[in-house]
Amino acid sequence: VKEGILNLDVDISTVNINYLVRCDLNIPYELNKNSQRVNWFSLSVNNYLKILESENELNKFTLTNIYFYILARIYRRNDSINNIRITGGTAEVFWSSQNSIGKDLNLAKGTLNAYLAYLKSLNLIYYGNIGKIEKDNSIIEANNVYATNKEELKDGLKQSKYYWENQGWE
Numbered sequence: 725v726k727e728g729i730l731n732l733d734v735d736i737s738t739v740n741i742n743y744l745v746r747c748d749l750n751i752p753y754e755l756n757k758n759s760q761r762v763n764w765f766s767l768s769v770n771n772y773l774k775i776l777e778s779e780n781e782l783n784k785f786t787l788t789n790i791y792f793y794i795l796a797r798i799y800r801r802n803d804s805i806n807n808i809r810i811t812g813g814t815a816e817v818f819w820s821s822q823n824s825i826g827k828d829l830n831l832a833k834g835t836l837n838a839y840l841a842y843l844k845s846l847n848l849i850y851y852g853n854i855g856k857i858e859k860d861n862s863i864i865e866a867n868n869v870y871a872t873n874k875e876e877l878k879d880g881l882k883q884s885k886y887y888w889e890n891q892g893w894e
Contacts, residue, residue, distance in 0.1 A: 736772055793825065
């Protein structure tokens, strides 16, 4: 309210957690060079509570940070997943190497793997890759594909395969 993001018709000091209020939400969006919104993603309260209420020895701040990092980078589209299968469009996924994510979040690969595995066990993210690929006697592992939906992951893995094939990798 103080930042001008929420416009309410009631005094905020009288509202308790079980009180439903109607308000206007004015979120200031940062735009990239293509006039697309950045630093914005939807988060289910239930998914957030899965992390907060989970019983584990992992740091919940780091766990949410990794989850938010992935959510913020997933490509969003405006049509349904069924249209994607018909038209060959883009799945709602994020591609990255674990080294890149680890560098961005200042996490060792083993630590990152533990947190990713736990997020997967909570059914919050799904990830995988197409395996090792080869080109000009070089062998590398393809980047991971991250999604919040199993079907999107399947389509994202197909896209990853086509991408690498078009770059000349086998």
